[in-house]
Amino acid sequence: MIGAAVRAAIPSPTQGVWHLGPVPLRAYALCIVLGIVLGVLIAERRWRAKGGRPDFVLDAAVWAVPLGVVGARVYHVITSPQAYFGAGGEPVRALYVWEGGLGIWGAVAGGALGAWIACRRAGYRLAPLADAMAPGVLVAQAAGRWGNWFNNELYGRATDLPWALTIHRWDAAAGEAVTGPDGQPLVLGTFHPTFLYESLWCLLAAAAIVLADRRWRLVHGQAFWLYVVLYTAGRSVFEALRVDEANTIGPLRVNQWVAAVVLLAALAALVRSRRQHRDERGRGEPLERVPSSGSPTATSPSDDHAQQGGGPTVIDPVRRTSAGSDPQDS
8 A cells, every 4th residue: 555655655865975085966955056046037027127236146145145144044954953053963064054953934034234335335225136136036936946856854744645656765975765675775655745835836926026026016025025925824824734853832832933033024014014115106216325425336237227228127226206215225
């Protein structure tokens, strides 16, 4: 019975790392890199459509990506410290990012800090960049989740549904399935493919943001807040399905509490922004910061627009005087 269920299930890889001589190629890392590339390309296209400097998204990624990875790992270690600092734990393994263990909340916080630094250096406002990046971040997450598939990790409860996922007993240090006396990979059973659920949800959420932006003109961070709302709503469901070890507070896992709090905060921010800027919908949004001196700190995006000979009109923040405008960082 179990064997028939396994044969009908979605297969999982039995190997997650390959070696080119002394150089290991880890599927988990490759999925993350693919996600970063896709995310940057999508964000760059959306940023250019806003009238921003075409190469700025890559400049921002130089800051956002490494800080995002650091933030993701720090969040994971803080919320799951037992494997590193508990009884029998190995503190040095906290540095082994390739074995898995990146928390999305830390990634978003670290990435946002990196993007803010890049914006400050270039004279841009953070909110328009966050809006440009929102769908791309979701696509990056969708691609990155396939790294969990290669690592046979973060699966859900046992199931015999047609789309159940076969999971092997895994040796994280070796990056491959444990084999039995007959040399065959040992199978734990079939489980909900929560990595797949989340990957598909991220793609649907990305498409929803793009469509909503076209329909309602999301500005002043609204696309970013919608990203947070949609992602946390889905993550709350997928997190409830997972059976990997996790710290809990009361009946819920820590990540479920975090998702609930972040969802409510993002929903409040989205509603507040829509109300505050309801009169600005359909018009261009200033991309630049305005320092206390009252003069721009970077080349005007409107000038970039003129040099490129096309694209949407971007209102110069210095000359913007309409009610409700907020030229400062948001």
